[in-house]
Amino acid sequence: MNAAGRLGMFTAGAAVAFAAAFGVASVLVPDSVAAAPSEGETMKDHSTTDASSGSGTASPAGVSLSGGGFFLSSVTAPAATGVAGELTFRILTDEGEPLTEFAVAHERDLHLIVVRSDGSRFRHVHPVLDQQTGMWSLPWEWDAAGTYRVYADFTPGGQDAEGVTLSRTVQVTGDYQPVNAEPSRTAQVAGYTASIAGDLVAGSMTDLAISVSRDGKPVTTLEPYLGAFGHLVALRDGDLAYLHVHAEGDEPRPGDTSGPEIAFMAEAPTPGRYLLYLDFQVDGQVHTAGFVLDAGAGHGSSDASTLNEEPHDEEPHGH
Numbered sequence: 455m456n457a458a459g460r461l462g463m464f465t466a467g468a469a470v471a472f473a474a475a476f477g478v479a480s481v482l483v484p485d486s487v488a489a490a491p492s493e494g495e496t497m498k499d500h501s502t503t504d505a506s507s508g509s510g511t512a513s514p515a516g517v518s519l520s521g522g523g524f525f526l527s528s529v530t531a532p533a534a535t536g537v538a539g540e541l542t543f544r545i546l547t548d549e550g551e552p553l554t555e556f557a558v559a560h561e562r563d564l565h566l567i568v569v570r571s572d573g574s575r576f577r578h579v580h581p582v583l584d585q586q587t588g589m590w591s592l593p594w595e596w597d598a599a600g601t602y603r604v605y606a607d608f609t610p611g612g613q614d615a616e617g618v619t620l621s622r623t624v625q626v627t628g629d630y631q632p633v634n635a636e637p638s639r640t641a642q643v644a645g646y647t648a649s650i651a652g653d654l655v656a657g658s659m660t661d662l663a664i665s666v667s668r669d670g671k672p673v674t675t676l677e678p679y680l681g682a683f684g685h686l687v688a689l690r691d692g693d694l695a696y697l698h699v700h701a702e703g704d705e706p707r708p709g710d711t712s713g714p715e716i717a718f719m720a721e722a723p724t725p726g727r728y729l730l731y732l733d734f735q736v737d738g739q740v741h742t743a744g745f746v747l748d749a750g751a752g753h754g755s756s757d758a759s760t761l762n763e764e765p766h767d768e769e770p771h772g773h
């Protein structure tokens with residue numbers, strides 16, 4: 455059995471792997487990539503490759519517990535709110551063997567996203583792997599009841615392996631008061647105000663710019679976090695399909711700071727509502743700012759042609 459062969463459908467960098475994993479939909483690239491003075495042409499080609507290489511993926515990632523030759527085990531966690539415990543799970547191969555070899559992507563072997571099904575209570579954390587058993591774990595406590603979606607975003611070890619995002623639902627007992635996600639471009643967190651400018655358009659790359667301020671003053675001391683100055687997760691409201699791309703571009707060096715603006719390019723797979731979560735770090739503290747954007751319908755440009763099976767005039771099968 456040649457695991458590398460099974461996985462190695464693309465010979466591509468991490469960015470392309472991400473794009474492929476998400477479908478065309480989920481390419482979030484900071485503007486700095488496009489503006490990179492050296493290798494500008496390469497970068498341009500790269501993003502073009504991103505958009506086209508995803509065409510083989512029928513649906514966005516994160517809506518299934520299996521995929522890419524892997525399987526997300528059941529997730530154990532406290533059953534009710536206010537109980538301190540552990541959250542644990544394993545990544546299994548299709549043969550049922552625990553996966554213990556992971557490739558680092560964005561500074562971690564695995565990214566765990568937990569969010570309630572209404573889009574609230576977002577957490578992005580990094581559990582620890584027991585190499586002997588393949589068990590991932592971290593201390594865990596729920597502070598609100600509901601149905602949660604747990605995403606494991608990882609790249610298996612091995613040459614040319616693609617990024618995989620698997621998810622499961624987890625129930626937490628108690629009264630559940632769902633929050634309606636309404637369009638929102640400004641978020642307050644820990645004294646910071648984050649605002650997002652730009653629009654999502656189905657099937658088209660558009661610019662998104664998030665700026666961070668505090669007490670009305672721009673924050674220029676954004677610190678590197680997971681190899682970038684900002685990390686954006688987008689979920690599609692309705693199925694919580696997962697669009698997870700860290701900022702690309704030149705990786706900041708330790709001690710570098712930036713701000714107040716973090717720029718991305720984004721492509722939504724379909725019209726509809728999207729929940730966006732920006733992780734950013736200041737003074738060693740990571741904060742998460744949430745936004746809700748509605749993606750408008752695209753214009754049926756050629757860029758969008760690989761996105762969906764658009765309804766055609768149907769021809770009868772066979773003739």
Ligand SMILES: [Cu+2]
Pocket residue numbers: 562564565566578579580680
């Ligand atoms: Cu992470």
